[in-house]
Amino acid sequence: MDTMVQKSLVAPLKKLTSCVTGSAEQDIWTNHRPKQGSKCMSFVPRASHTNNSTVLRAYQADLDRERKLREAMNAQKNAERAAMRAHFRRKYQLSTNAKDTSHLQAVGSKVALPRDLAKMVRSDGQAKEESSTMLSAFQNLSFDMGLFSGSKQNTHTRTSNHAGQCKVIMITSSVRPVACPALSRMLSASAVCAGAEGVGKAEQRSGVRSFQQIPHTGSNGWINLLRFWREGTFSELHKHMEQTFHMFGPIYRQYLGSQCSVNILLPVDIGELFRSEGLHPRRMTLQPWATHRETRKHSKGVFLKNGAEWRTDRLLLNREVMMSSAVHRFLPLLDDVARDFCCLLHRKIQTEGRAGNGHPSLTIDPSPDLFRFALEASCHVLYGERIGLFSSEPSQESECFIWAVERMLATTPPLLYLPPRLLLRLHAPLWTQHATAWDHIFSHAEARIQRGYQRLQAQSQVGYAGRPVEGSVGQFPGVLGQLMERGQLPLELIRANITELMAGGVDTTAVPLQFALFELARNPGVQEQVRAQVQASWSKAEGNPQKALQGAPLLKGTVKETLRLYPVGITVQRYPIRDIVLQNYHIPAGTLVQACLYPLGRSWDVFQEPARFDPGRWGPGGEEGAVEAGTRTGFRSLAFGFGARQCVGRRIAENEMQLLLLHILRNFRLTVSSKEELKTKYTLILQPESPPTITFTSLTRSLSVDQSLN
Known part of the structure; x- marks a missing residue:
């Protein structure tokens, strides 16, 4: 099984790593193979485990059954997608595609357009792009490396419209990539969103349309994410939202990386949302910020x-x-x-x-x-x-603080839809720049907090001695001084909140x-x-x-x-x-x-x-x-x-x-x-x-x- 997984994942992993790090391709399988004794190592029967040839033959038979099952599932999925594309070609009187025809023939040419997909017909033909998987898309995509290295580039290389169609790699519960667990979680994130949709459909009420019927811009979050990078949509996300509302109306779904969201526009819907937020409202966590706090x-x-x-x-x-x-x-x-x-x-x-x-x-x-x-x-x-x-x-320290805040803000959006800990392991320049900016922000705040603490201590000691402190009568000591004087928050939490307020x-x-x-x-x-x-x-x-x-x-x-x-x-x-x-x-x-x-x-x-x-x-x-x-x-x-x-x-x-x-x-x-x-x-x-x-x-x-x- 190790050999099979290696063959299917080693090339895409090399592509992914070289894109993110900007370095030459490395042997990812060798570098990221779990050590002996690691819990995430897959158990593969070897000669040392048993000498019973019957067990080995049974194990090989299981592998063959799993392979045939995957092939059948792949063929079915390819046929369904081919049927959907054929639907659009018939609708817009376009020429047929030989590969789609072969996908349909592989299952007997009896696959109809799936019911759920038929309800979500989109005029822009995005369904063809959704037939790709993330790993294959990485092989054909040219990245703007300035996004990760911090260097400025004025041109973007686009993938050819005539690039070969990507092969679908189905990863079932019995075959999992063990070389990089973070990537495995990233690949399965879209399936999690799909599961949530299933719950919504099961619970829909009479007269109310289901969650799956909400119009969307494409159900493959990773393909959408790659398209955002390729087309520079992140810097124009506000314009993209405005255009999407013009296309779909006052509500639509957005799949981006591992994130699935419902976007709304009208005040009546916003009011209903806020009325359901509860006693402890939650908003989207900025995971790059949280990861920085955890690692530091x-x-x-x-x-x-x-x-x-x-x-x-x-x-x-x-x-x-x-x-x-x-x-x-x-x-x-x-x-x-x-x-x-x-x-x-x-x-x-x-x-x-x-x-x-x-x-x-x-x-x-x-x-x-x-x-x-x-x-x-x-x-x-x-x-x-x-x-x-x-x-x-002005002091150089303050000018550097302003630069650090600007750098932190600029590097946050690309990191929102990628696993920060994966980039941390790969030493990606984008993550390094983000973490360095936060380190400088915390250093600046720490120096100010220490001075404030020392000032309060000095005022307290002089006050106890019976002498008035110069400038202290009626003077506001700042939010920091107020929090320290009350003593209701630990110093670590005061430091964390003051730093966030400053940033x-x-x-x-x-x-x-x-x-x-x-x-x-x-x-x-x-x-x-x-x-x-x-x-x-x-x-x-x-x-x-x-x-x-x-x-x-x-x-x-x-x-x-x-x-x-x-x-x-x-x-x-x-x-x-x-x-x-x-x-x-x-x-x-x-x-x-x-x-x-x-x-x-x-x-x-x-x-x-x-x-x-x-x-x-x-x-x-x-x-x-x-x-x-x-x-x-x-x-x-x-x-x-x-x-x-x-x-x-x-x-x-x-x-x-x-x-x-x-x-x-x-x-x-x-x-x-x-x-x-x-x-x-x-x-x-x-x-x-x-x-x-x-x-x-x-x-x-x-x-x-x-x-x-x-």
Whole structure:
């Protein structure tokens, strides 16, 4: 049996490894053969085991029966697929295929189109691709090795349309690949999804369509995954979702690698999903992140936890970052950083800008400064200290942290659909880059946490001595200090959650600010409307940032409108704890269901004039007012998630963006040279393909920087 498995799997395994690692083909069978005594070694009778020739003949007969059974199953499967392809050829009057004819003749030409497949006829002819298996597809696919090595390539090699048809390799329960258990699990993942579909069909109710009847883009997840890589779909996943909804309607299934999900669009379905999330809502686990924590022996924060443990930690964190009392404590810190950002921008305009009608202006790409702002604000709130990113020479440590976060986000999507532990064993460059980025993020956070802990210890010791600590009276010690003082979370869990908040609080704030500034710049009428409300509110607030935000609801509308058009995360996922019905389709409990935010925000079925940037639609007189009045459904603004599992840093991010926009609109007029829509790409978060260039024109003539900010 060893010999048979070797012959069937050694060549595809060599192909797979050379694609993933970028190295020359190696003898995978030799390198990955389990050691003597390993539990995963297959038992093969040898001469040393028995001298009874009768036993050996019986064993050989069993092997022959298994081989004939596999051949019969292969022939049946090939014939069914050939019948399906023949159906499409007859429908579209295409020429017959000799190989399909031979498959049908092998079983007597009496195979009809399978009933389930007949219900899922697709006009794009994708059924032909589904006849391939993953191993054979790897043999004919040319990978863009830049995806794994980190190098940039501008061209993609596509497989020939006339490539020979792949042979189907059936792996039954009696013949399993023992050379690489992780690959074996990967190959059988699609069968697991198929089993779930069978349960859904058995449990369908009268009048409700079955799970299998939900339209889908192809039932072979590994073939779909390879096609995504080949065509570069990962970077345009949001566009792919939008196009698929246009093709199939408001619900469809997506098979990608080992993952099977149901994607939905309409708020009525999203509401039904959230009502079935239970006491401990679950969303899709980012397995590359979880694997990094497990291999490095780090504790997991609430982002990666589930169940009662998640709920306990989350309730403790909510007290420090979500409640109104917490917002009241950290809002002045965010306001200080937003003011300093505008001071920096004024200095740049005065030194590098050009004067025009007495109002100096400067045209720049603001994204580097926005990333520094987001990191400075996050550190100030989380650690209670400034790190000086607005100085003339920002620290190399902070610049490396920003790079590490960007690298971590860029390497996550390709790893979501591959077994991380397999890549870890193969020393794949993609996994190495991902793990190295996380290591740097943890190192940066560890240094800040140690400094915070030492500062608290020093303040405690000086306080016990009866002497006041300089700057400690009424000073917010940061979320880190608050958690340490309460002592309700172990230090390891504090470290894990603070690190996750830091890693998730930079790009997810800086990128939406780029989109917001661009939309305000290319919609001058909207910009003036928001500015007028901001100026009036600021004059009444007398410098109080909380009152200023309360008096300018259009600022909040600007953030919501930006995230409607450009959601940071393009999906919100849940696993319902009970069977539900969406669009009259039965969804079994435990199915991964994704609310797709990018198509949702641009759907004519959900929003009036969805392409128009209108912060007022979220006010009492806009569409939101209709929602409150009960004439329209809710669940339309979900960029931060919903319910108990919504983004834990939501209050920090919302107020951070609103305060920066407030001070920018008070001090600058924004313009752009081109009003064309920004092209976007997806790298775990949605961001511009190229950062927009914006002209900042000072609204003051000769006032000093300090005067303009008062």
